[in-house]
Amino acid sequence: xxxxxxxxxxxxxxxxxxxxxxxxxxxxxxxxxxxxxxxxxxxxxxxxxxxxxxxxxxxxxxxxxxxxxxxxxxxxxxxxxxxxxxxxxxxxxxxxxxxxxxxxxxxxxxxxxxxxxxxxxxxxxxxxxxxxxxxxxxxxxxxxxxxxxxxxxxxxxxxxxxxxxxxxxxxxxxxxxxxxxxxxxxxxxxxxxxxxxxxxxxxxxxxxxxxxxxxxxxxxxxxxxxxxxxxxxxxxxxxxxxxxxxxxxxxxxxxxxxxxxxxxxxxxxxxxxxxxxxxxxxxxxxxxxxxxxxxxxxxxxxxxxxxxxxxxxxxxxxxxxxxxxxxxxxxxxxxxx
Numbered sequence: 001x002x003x004x005x006x007x008x009x010x011x012x013x014x015x016x017x018x019x020x021x022x023x024x025x026x027x028x029x030x031x032x033x034x035x036x037x038x039x040x041x042x043x044x045x046x047x048x049x050x051x052x053x054x055x056x057x058x059x060x061x062x063x064x065x066x067x068x069x070x071x072x073x074x075x076x077x078x079x080x081x082x083x084x085x086x087x088x089x090x091x092x093x094x095x096x097x098x099x100x101x102x103x104x105x106x107x108x109x110x111x112x113x114x115x116x117x118x119x120x121x122x123x124x125x126x127x128x129x130x131x132x133x134x135x136x137x138x139x140x141x142x143x144x145x146x147x148x149x150x151x152x153x154x155x156x157x158x159x160x161x162x163x164x165x166x167x168x169x170x171x172x173x174x175x176x177x178x179x180x181x182x183x184x185x186x187x188x189x190x191x192x193x194x195x196x197x198x199x200x201x202x203x204x205x206x207x208x209x210x211x212x213x214x215x216x217x218x219x220x221x222x223x224x225x226x227x228x229x230x231x232x233x234x235x236x237x238x239x240x241x242x243x244x245x246x247x248x249x250x251x252x253x254x255x256x257x258x259x260x261x262x263x264x265x266x267x268x269x270x271x272x273x274x275x276x277x278x279x280x281x282x283x284x285x286x287x288x289x290x291x292x293x294x295x296x297x298x299x300x301x302x303x304x305x306x307x308x309x310x311x312x313x314x315x316x317x318x319x320x321x322x323x324x325x326x327x328x329x330x331x332x333x334x335x336x337x
Contacts, residue, residue, distance in 0.1 A: 026206075026239075026242075027052055027242070027336050027337055028051065028052055028203050028204060028206030028208075028242055028337075029049060029050070029051065029052060029201075029203060029206065029208050029242060029243070029336070029337055030049075030050055030051075030052050030334060030335070030336045031047050031048065031049050031208075031245075031294075031329075031334070031335045031336075031337070032047070032048040032057075032068075032072050032077045032078070032332075032333075032334050033047055033068070033072075033329045033330065033331055033332065033333045033334075033335070034046035034047065034048060034059070034064045034065060034067075034068025034069060034071075034072065034331070034332075035047075035063050035064030035067075035068050035115075035331060036296055036297070036298075036329055036330070036331055037297070037298065037299070037300060037331075038111070038247070038249045038262075038296075038297040038298055038299035038300070039111045039299055039300070040300050042064060042067045043064055043067070043068070043331050044063025044064045044111040044112070044114060044115075045061040045063040045064075045111060045112050045212075045296065045297060046059060046060070046061050046062050046063050046064045046065060046068055046115065047059070047060045047061065047210070047245070047296075048060075048072075048099070048100065049181070049201065049208065049210075050179065050180075050181075051179075051180045051181065051203045051204075052336060054179070054180055055078075055099055056099075056101050056178055056179045056180065057099050057100050057101060057179070058100075058101060058102055058103070058104050058129075058176050058179055058181060058183075058201075059100045059102070059103045059104065060104045060106070060199065060210055061103075061104070061105060061106055061112040061113070061212065062103050062105065062112065062113055062114075062115050062116035063110075063111045063112050063113065063114050063115055064114075064115050064331075065092075065096055065115035065116070065119050066092040066093065066096065066115070066119065067115075068331060068332065069091075069092040069095050069096060070091075070092050071331050071332030072332045072333075072334070073091060073092070073095075074332060075332040075333060075334070077332060077333065077334035078095065078099075081095075093122055096119065096122075096123060096124075097122075097123060097124040098124070100126065101126060101127070101176070101177065101178040101179050102126045102127035102128065102129060102166075102176060102177065102178070102179075103116055103126070103127070103128045103129065103163075104129045104130070104176070104183060104199055105128060105129070105130040105134055105138070106130075106134070106188075106196050106197040106198075106199070106210075106211075106212020106213065107130075107134050107137075107190060107194070107195070107196040107197060107212050107213060108130075108134050108137035108138050108141070108142065109190075109213065112212065112213075113138065113142065116128075117142060117143075117147075117148050120148070120149070120151040120162055120163070121149075121151075123162065125161075125162055125163070125164075126163060126164075127163065127164050127165075127166050127177055128152070128163045128164070128165055128166065129166045129168055129174070129176065129183065130165075130166075130167070130168060130197070131167070131168050131170075131185060131187070131195065131197055132167050133195045134195075134197065135165050135167060138152065139152055139154060139155040139156070139165070140155070140156065143155055143157075144156050144157055145157030145158075151163050152165055153165050168183065168185040168197070169185065170185055170186065170187060171184060171185075171186070171231075172184065172185075173202065176201075180203055180204075181201050181202060181203045182201070182202050183199050183200065183201050183202070184199070184200040184202070185197055185198070185199055185200075186198040186199075186200070186224070186227065186228045186231065187224050188211060188212065188213070188214035188215075188224050188225070188228075189214065189215050189220035189222050189224050189261060190212075190213045190214065190215060190261035190262075191215055191220070191259070191260050191261025191262075192261070194261065196212040196213045196214055196261075197212050198210065198211045198212065198214065198228055199212075200231070200232065205240055206240060206241075206242050207232075207235055207240055207241045207242065208241075208242055208243055208244075208245070208337070209228075209232060209241065209243070209244045209245070209246075210244075210245045211244075211245065211246040211247060211296075212247075213247055213249075213261060213262060213297065214246070214247060214261070214262075214263065215259060215261040215262060215263065216263060216267040216268075216270065216271055217271075218267065218270065219256055219259060219267065220261065225271055225274070226274070229271075229274055229275040229278050230278060232275075233275065233278040233279050236275075236279055236287070236288070236291065237279055241291070242292065242337045243291070243292035243293070243294055243327075243337040244291065244292070244293050244294065245293075245294040245295075245296055246263070246268065246293065246294070246295070246296065247262060247263055247295075247296050247297035248263050248264065248265060248268050248295050248296075248297070248298065248312055248316065249262035249263060249264070249297050249298060249299045250262060250263075250264045250299060250308075250312075251264060251265065251308060251311040251312050251315060252264050252265050252266050252315050253311075262297070262299075264312075264315075265312055265315035265316045265319060266315070266319070268316070269316070269319045269320075272288060272293070272322055272324065273322065275287075275288065276288050276322055284322070285321055285322060285323070287322070288322045288323070288324050289322070289323045289324070290323065290324070290325055291324045291325065292324075292325050292327055292337050293324045293325065293326050293327065294327045294328075294329060294335065295312070295316070295326060295327065295328050295329075296329075298312055309328065313326070313328060
């Protein structure tokens with residue numbers, strides 16, 4: 001039996017509404033930005049990540065904690081948060097102790113671990129997840145009884161065991177304890193043979209790719225980015241990668257020999273183009289359309305009229321032939337994807 005014109009229209013509308021609902025439910029993560037700057041005091045790299053309907057957060061890098069939580073509370077990023085009436089802690093410390101289930105540290109540079117060190121004495125017991133290289137740096141050079149008490153679970157000074165170290169191998173999924181997520185770790189190059197990390201975090205069938213500090217393969221003369229792009233290409237094809245967070249520290253005016261293992265717009269654009277070609281070599285301009293690319297780690301230049309962020313925005317958007325959706329988050333903001 002042939003459907004009438006009215007019936008076809010109704011069927012189309014039902015399909016459209018259903019599709020819209022599926023797209024709306026496709027969000028799987030929420031991220032609260034505790035710090036997003038590339039080194040500014042009080043706003044250094046730190047991101048709370050959880051499943052969309054969970055408050056069991058992993059803190060990815062820990063340059064800023066209480067100051068970022070304070071900003072997030074003012075922005076109501078924790079929803080209708082109310083401190084229990086009998087609680088003696090301030091709201092920032094209560095959230096740090098109870099909402100954060102562990103720290104996922106990309107590398108041990110101070111702008112990524114400063115608040116981890118300064119808050120260790122009042123934090124609750126939890127996990128530090130990192131590569132062996134990063135854990136050795138923290139254990140040998142930070143939690144060593146000289147720079148800081150040894151709050152870790154091992155090391156040269158008697159460990160206080162506030163934080164239990166969990167070593168992340170490359171390319172294997174590791175459960176993030178007390179959360180609904182797991183992580184797969186990749187190496188990135190942060191200049192002069194220094195190893196940083198990228199984290200592919202999974203919740204259900206959805207994934208989020210976070211980069212710590214990273215240089216491009218073109219400048220660093222290695223294949224770390226190439227290997228990451230190869231690993232996630234199929235996820236993008238299958239619509240299982242919800243977003244990428246990646247640094248863009250300097251504008252294009254920064255000389256290549258002064259990048260110090262960071263990216264600038266022209267290099268990030270080239271890297272995304274390489275990713276697009278691995279997905280669709282014939283029509284790379286279609287491969288990443290609409291993909292959320294969250295920009296992190298913009299470095300302030302210290303000038304009164306610092307226009308670094310706006311310059312980077314302009315340069316990225318001007319070269320955006322792939323039609324990705326660039327997002328430039330603010331401290332305290334909640335992002336869902």
